[in-house]
Amino acid sequence: xxxxxxxxxxxxxxxFALLEQLAQADGDALGVTELAQRLDLAKSTVHxxxxxxxxxxxxVRDDDEYRIGLRLLDYGLRARDQHALSTVAxxxxxxLAEETGEKVWCITEQQGRSVHLxxxxxxxxxxxxxxxxxxxxxxxxxxGKAILAHLPAERVQHIVDGHGLPAKTPHTITDENELFEQxxxxxxxxxxxxxxxxxxxxxxxxxxxxxxxxxxxxxxSISGPANRLKGEWLTETLPDLLxxxxxxxxxxxxxx
Amino acid sequence: xxxxxxxxxxxxxxxFALLEQLAQADGDALGVTELAQRLDLAKSTVHxxxxxxxxxxxxVRDDDEYRIGLRLLDYGLRARDQHALSTVAxxxxxxLAEETGEKVWCITEQQGRSVHLxxxxxxxxxxxxxxxxxxxxxxxxxxGKAILAHLPAERVQHIVDGHGLPAKTPHTITDENELFEQxxxxxxxxxxxxxxxxxxxxxxxxxxxxxxxxxxxxxxSISGPANRLKGEWLTETLPDLLxxxxxxxxxxxxxx
DNA sequence: GGCTACGTTCGTATAACTCGAACAAGAGTT
DNA sequence: AACTCTTGTTCGAGTTATACGAACGTAGCC
Numbered sequence: 081x082x083x084x085x086x087x088x089x090x091x092x093x094x095x096f097a098l099l100e101q102l103a104q105a106d107g108d109a110l111g112v113t114e115l116a117q118r119l120d121l122a123k124s125t126v127h128x129x130x131x132x133x134x135x136x137x138x139x140v141r142d143d144d145e146y147r148i149g150l151r152l153l154d155y156g157l158r159a160r161d162q163h164a165l166s167t168v169a170x171x172x173x174x175x176l177a178e179e180t181g182e183k184v185w186c187i188t189e190q191q192g193r194s195v196h197l198x199x200x201x202x203x204x205x206x207x208x209x210x211x212x213x214x215x216x217x218x219x220x221x222x223x224g225k226a227i228l229a230h231l232p233a234e235r236v237q238h239i240v241d242g243h244g245l246p247a248k249t250p251h252t253i254t255d256e257n258e259l260f261e262q263x264x265x266x267x268x269x270x271x272x273x274x275x276x277x278x279x280x281x282x283x284x285x286x287x288x289x290x291x292x293x294x295x296x297x298x299x300x301s302i303s304g305p306a307n308r309l310k311g312e313w314l315t316e317t318l319p320d321l322l323x324x325x326x327x328x329x330x331x332x333x334x335x336x
Numbered sequence: 337x338x339x340x341x342x343x344x345x346x347x348x349x350x351x352f353a354l355l356e357q358l359a360q361a362d363g364d365a366l367g368v369t370e371l372a373q374r375l376d377l378a379k380s381t382v383h384x385x386x387x388x389x390x391x392x393x394x395x396v397r398d399d400d401e402y403r404i405g406l407r408l409l410d411y412g413l414r415a416r417d418q419h420a421l422s423t424v425a426x427x428x429x430x431x432l433a434e435e436t437g438e439k440v441w442c443i444t445e446q447q448g449r450s451v452h453l454x455x456x457x458x459x460x461x462x463x464x465x466x467x468x469x470x471x472x473x474x475x476x477x478x479x480g481k482a483i484l485a486h487l488p489a490e491r492v493q494h495i496v497d498g499h500g501l502p503a504k505t506p507h508t509i510t511d512e513n514e515l516f517e518q519x520x521x522x523x524x525x526x527x528x529x530x531x532x533x534x535x536x537x538x539x540x541x542x543x544x545x546x547x548x549x550x551x552x553x554x555x556x557s558i559s560g561p562a563n564r565l566k567g568e569w570l571t572e573t574l575p576d577l578l579x580x581x582x583x584x585x586x587x588x589x590x591x592x
Numbered sequence: 593g594g595c596t597a598c599g600t601t602c603g604t605a606t607a608a609c610t611c612g613a614a615c616a617a618g619a620g621t622t
Numbered sequence: 623a624a625c626t627c628t629t630g631t632t633c634g635a636g637t638t639a640t641a642c643g644a645a646c647g648t649a650g651c652c
Contacts, residue, residue: 087384087639087640088384088387088388088391089347089351089384089385089388089639089640090609090638090639090640091345091347091348091351091608091609091639091640092347092348092351092385092388092389092392093388093392095345095347095348095351096392096394099411103410103411103414103415106414106417106418107418111629111630112629112630112631113628113629113630121610121611122610122611122612123611123612123629123630123631124610124611124612124613124631124632124633125609125610125611127630127631127632128343128344128345128609128610129345129348131344132344132345132348132349133348135344136348136349136352137446137447138352140446140447144629144630147415147418148411148414148415148418149415149446150412150415150416150419150444150446150451150453150469151446151471152408152411152412152415153412153413153415153416153451153453153468153469154359154412154451154469154470154471155355155359155404155408155411155412155469156406156408156409156410156411156412156413156469157409157412157467157468157469158359158362158404158469159359159403159404159405159406159408159409160406160409161362161467162362162363162403162404163406188406190393190396190405190406190407191393191396195406195409195410197406197409211413211417212409212413213406213409213410213411213412213413213414214410215407215410343608343609345608345609346607346608346609346640347608347609347639347640347641350641367598367599368598368599368600369597369598369599377641377642378641378642378643379598379599379600379642379643380599380600380601380602380641380642380643380644381640381641381642383599383600383601384640384641400598400599
């Protein structure tokens with residue numbers, strides 16, 4: 081197919097392996113020796129790489145240590161801005177947060193994984209580990225399942241084959257058949273639930289944003305504590321609000 | 337010195353040159369041939385590169401065209417989160433926008449350039465081309481001049497030598513002596529003005545956020561239309577509000 | 593149906609990347 | 623204060639792996 085089984089550019093891979101290390105080292109910077117050990121490279125190699133990356137602005141040096149640089153903020157936010165959902169859906173996401181008082185996220189899919197584009201907080205929003213730019217698994221979230229339910233079956237299969245169904249809580253769907261059953265329900269009803277499948281004590285509703293062909297390009301979720309998101313509020317009111325928002329977003333997307 | 341006059345890693349440079357092209361191509365994706373022409377590379381080289389970058393998640397392919405990928409959003413936002421100002425200053429920035437009704441930006445310096453970390457909009461905020469993640473020249477902005485005024489003189493000289501004083505409007509400071517004079521004033525008074533030096537019709541006030549040694553780590557600016565930001569409101573009230581905010585931020589920074 | 597433009601593949605020359613050893617510099621320790 | 627250990631840095635050389643160009647496959651267009 082169009083899968084390039086070409087040899088990848090090793091140098092580019094090590095560049096991003098370095099960035100990954102620096103990004104993971106939350107807060108404190110890393111030195112040449114430590115980076116070389118972690119990536120099993122010669123010190124001189126790392127030295128040369130970080131020097132280049134520094135001149136590109138993607139890493140920054142404090143004295144003799146390196147941290148991730150802000151040129152990546154430029155690239156990253158431009159990547160987000162180029163996504164149709166970032167401009168069109170944002171007002172609606174904030175509106176939903178205001179109306180419900182809960183945390184609302186706009187999510188998209190890339191290469192079989194979920195990416196949190198941005199979120200909005202309501203008055204009673206919970207603080208979770210979720211953050212904009214974070215990557216996750218589609219089957220672990222309400223919004224992710226909503227996306228999966230509105231993707232061609234072959235792509236879903238390909239995603240499941242490629243990434244598996246890793247668990248995050250005891251309630252995460254780990255069985256392929258169970259997932260496909262749920263996805264069918266979700267496709268019928270138009271929205272998905274997440275009952276402690278990603279974080280213990282957290283419930284959520286998610287609805288997809290689809291293009292003219294009915295294929296999901298993203299999704300929006302409302303999440304909050306399980307003891308508040310329950311009963312009709314969870315199963316009726318929130319889905320209604322959500323579908324109202326996504327429908328409007330889809331309309332705006334069609335004419336832009 | 338510590339300036340590596342080593343040969344840079346060319347492969348890493350072309351990787352980021354590709355990303356730069358894709359980031360600049362706002363909206364529409366680029367094909368292999370076009371990228372090869374722009375960067376003066378062989379098609380096969382570009383093909384191999386974008387294939388690698390795709391597997392890393394930093395570029396994404398639509399059919400036969402490539403656009404910038406959301407893995408960079410992850411890196412970029414983590415880079416911002418690692419910056420002390422992003423967590424500490426944000427509430428104050430939003431408060432200022434609320435109080436003044438104008439646009440408020442939090443800015444930092446990296447490698448002699450300014451980077452907009454994030455902004456907050458008040459009720460009457462103007463819409464400019466400014467966006468989070470954008471890079472600019474320190475001498476063109478109120479916040480940038482505030483930073484320059486609180487940097488060691490040798491670093492300022494080094495920055496001016498390295499980047500020059502390019503103009504953006506007829507009012508931009510382009511003379512080195514004039515800049516140094518203004519910086520002295522700004523250092524004395526504690527805040528800087530921008531009178532149509534970056535955008536015609538736009539005024540701004542900027543104040544630095546300094547560390548325990550008095551060196552600027554960033555700055556905050558309030559900007560709005562010239563016919564609204566004038567008189568005592570511009571020269572007295574806004575600076576007072578601004579200094580109140582930055583002082584508080586500096587205190588919070590000392591104890592974190 | 594042929595022409596053009598594009599993405600893709602492959603083999604090869606050589607450019608440039610990786611390595612290791614040696615050097616310099618600083619901090620911590622006795 | 624001398625010594626040691628660790629760190630960043632430089633350099634040269636071997637060889638890997640990168641870039642190229644030509645050829646192929648393919649789709650769209652005239």
